[in-house]
Amino acid sequence: MKILVMGIGNPILTDDAVGILVARELEGAPAEIVEASVGGFSLLDYIRGYDVVIIVDAVKLGDPPGTVSILNEVQVPRALHTSSSHDVSFSEAIRLGKVLFPEEMPSRIVVVGIEVSDTDTFSESPTEPVKNAVPEAARLVSQLLETMIQHP
Numbered sequence: 001m002k003i004l005v006m007g008i009g010n011p012i013l014t015d016d017a018v019g020i021l022v023a024r025e026l027e028g029a030p031a032e033i034v035e036a037s038v039g040g041f042s043l044l045d046y047i048r049g050y051d052v053v054i055i056v057d058a059v060k061l062g063d064p065p066g067t068v069s070i071l072n073e074v075q076v077p078r079a080l081h082t083s084s085s086h087d088v089s090f091s092e093a094i095r096l097g098k099v100l101f102p103e104e105m106p107s108r109i110v111v112v113g114i115e116v117s118d119t120d121t122f123s124e125s126p127t128e129p130v131k132n133a134v135p136e137a138a139r140l141v142s143q144l145l146e147t148m149i150q151h152p
Contacts, residue, residue, distance in 0.1 A: 001152050003031035004050040004106075005141060008057040010037050014123045015065070015116035015130040018137070019056040022114070025138035031145055040088050044097045048104040052148055054141055058130075059113030066129030067115040068137045070144075110144060112137055 007023025010016045020035045027033065031054070036046060047053045061069065073094045088096065090111075097105050114133050116126075125131070 001051045001149070002049065003052045003054070003145065003148060004047060005029065005031045005033045005054045005056065005145070006043075006046055007033070007035050008038065008055060009035075010119075012122055012124055014118040014121045015126045016058050016119040017124070018058050018114045018116060018126060018130050018134065021126065021131075021134045022056045022112070022137045022141065025134060026141060029142060029145055030149060039090065040093050041096075043090065043093055044101070047106055047109070048097070048101055050106045051152075052108045052110075053106045054110045054112060054144055056112045056114070056137060056141060058116040058119060060119075061113065061115060063115040064129070065115050065117040065127060066133035068133055068140055069113045069115070070140070071111040071113050073109045073111070108148075112141055112144075 005023060005026055007019040009019040011020050023033050023035050034046065059069065073091055094109060114130060114137050116130055118127055
């Protein structure tokens, strides 16, 4: 089984770096780990050809900052890097990918979202609640990987 873990974010926009920070915590995991700053259709270039994809990204769902959530592809809000105002949303890109590339799209896509508060300030350090959520999110991704490998 080919598994991709994709940490999405911008490492110089405070909390927006959280997906990348989690990906860096997962070095040595039983999956391919990549860091990216993409959304919309660009995601398809990364995820095609994998059986399972776990995307880790900042979200704004209205929960307290640092809250870690597991979302499926239709629950991802039109926000942050999983979508773009100049492109289609994450879920629209996935639906279109399944139509255009049915043989190449992952059979399972999971999004691990970390609630953020500051994605506008230029800083290489996240806010304290988001920084504290990185190990928790990395543990969650590791548990997901273990379960997926044991029960494909």
